[in-house]
Amino acid sequence: LPDKPSIAVLPFNNMSGDTSQDYLGDGLTENIIAVLATSPNLFVISRNSSFTYKGKAVKVQEVAEQLGVRYVLEGSVQRSGEKLRVTAQLVDAVDGKHLWAERYDRKLDDLFAVQDEITNKIFYEMHVTLTIGQRSKDxxxxxxxxxxxxxxxxxxxxxxxxxxxxxxxxxxxxxxxxxxxxxxxxxxxxxxxxxxxxxxxxxxxxxxxxxxxxxxxxxxxxxxxxxxxxxxxxxxxxxxxxxxxxxxxxxxxxxxxxxxxxxxxxxxxxxxxxxxxxxxxx
The missing domain is CATH 1.25.40.10 (Tetratricopeptide repeat domain)
Incomplete structure (x- = not known):
């Protein structure tokens, strides 16, 4: 494993059942990967590698072993009219323990603003959990x-x-x-x-x-x-x-x-x- 926290962000699942809504989860996933990759404190698997698992039912441990990471961030996106629900969870693939989980309910009046807000919150939580800990909260x-x-x-x-x-x-x-x-x-x-x-x-x-x-x-x-x-x-x-x-x-x-x-x-x-x-x- 890399000498710093390593993480793969799996494509967020589209829970609506409508494949035309895949862009919501795909866009959010790409945004999260791009922003996490700017951190010098994290080793982040590329978008191309992560998206090979899109639509596949795979175990977190298998993903981690194949990509050479310890942590896996996964989630889902569900749209109802102009409302968006996003869930995300961070798993330690070594023992399968859930380290962090959150749900975000937002109005879809500005998709990019919603993506950026949720991405920033996840970026922050990943660093609280994986790198600088409580000090980042302070x-x-x-x-x-x-x-x-x-x-x-x-x-x-x-x-x-x-x-x-x-x-x-x-x-x-x-x-x-x-x-x-x-x-x-x-x-x-x-x-x-x-x-x-x-x-x-x-x-x-x-x-x-x-x-x-x-x-x-x-x-x-x-x-x-x-x-x-x-x-x-x-x-x-x-x-x-x-x-x-x-x-x-x-x-x-x-x-x-x-x-x-x-x-x-x-x-x-x-x-x-x-x-x-x-x-x-x-």
């Missing part, structure tokens, strides 16, 4: 919309390369997220980390200005979200300015707010060591 309200979460994850993937090209890509993508919602917590937090990276990677001609801007983004993010991650960012800027007392305080508060966050704990350890208190980094 983040969601600070993105503004599901597209915001997609931008964050796409940018984060480039950010983690720690290459000049990756940094520029992340800065551009995070900039899009920030422009979409300049008052949102996550957009500000991501921009703060961009300025941190400029200093660490020596990509700035004015480190003090980068610290100033990064701190402003971090403070605004924390004011909005009250999270631990923004405090670890601020602790880094404190270290850069050799304000060890403030760095230790921000690191301590970060671990209190997010005690199970390994990233916050690790960064706190770095802060303690660099602040001359290595005994507290253990």
């Amino acid at each position: 983040w969601q309200k600070h993105f503004g919309d599901p597209e915001g979460m997609r931008l964050h994850m796409k940018g984060f993937d480039r950010f983690l390369t720690f290459t000049i090209e990756g940094h520029h890509d992340a800065e551009r993508i995070y900039g899009e997220l920030y422009k979409k919602n300049p008052d949102g917590g996550m957009g500000n937090l991501d921009m703060g980390w961009i300025h941190w990276a400029k200093i660490v990677m020596r990509l700035t001609d004015d480190p003090m200005q980068s610290i100033k801007l990064g701190r402003e983004f971090g403070e605004k993010a924390h004011a909005v979200m009250g999270d631990g991650n923004s405090l670890t960012l601020l602790a880094w800027f404190d270290l850069f300015e050799r304000d060890y007392e403030s760095a230790i305080e921000n690191a301590r508060r970060a671990t209190e707010i997010s005690p199970s966050d390994g990233e916050a704990t690790a960064i706190a350890g770095t802060v303690y060591r660099n602040s001359g208190k290595p005994e507290e980094s253990a």
Whole structure:
């Protein structure tokens, strides 16, 4: 299996019995595959491979084995007049366990808008279930919309390369997220980390200005979200300015707010060591 969650999206079944309505399920399935495939955190089987199972009664375990995935998303579409009902469920093919299921009832006044809404909800739920877990639930309200979460994850993937090209890509993508919602917590937090990276990677001609801007983004993010991650960012800027007392305080508060966050704990350890208190980094 791939080294990240692997998933196949089977063609959603048309429950109306009218083959002329197949386009509803087919269109939704294609939309879901296309959007899930944009995530760097998922391995998604292509549309051509998934659609070979259209109209066939197959076991989830067989599909998973043949396509080399662990998870299978399946569902159905049923139309009644101008009403649309969509059901979807995620199955772990290893043990057959149902990990998630949902039903969506919508009016068909705008088919594309309905497809996009349901697709975005499924994209979000797949990441809650398969990748970043509860943290995505905490983040969601600070993105503004599901597209915001997609931008964050796409940018984060480039950010983690720690290459000049990756940094520029992340800065551009995070900039899009920030422009979409300049008052949102996550957009500000991501921009703060961009300025941190400029200093660490020596990509700035004015480190003090980068610290100033990064701190402003971090403070605004924390004011909005009250999270631990923004405090670890601020602790880094404190270290850069050799304000060890403030760095230790921000690191301590970060671990209190997010005690199970390994990233916050690790960064706190770095802060303690660099602040001359290595005994507290253990």
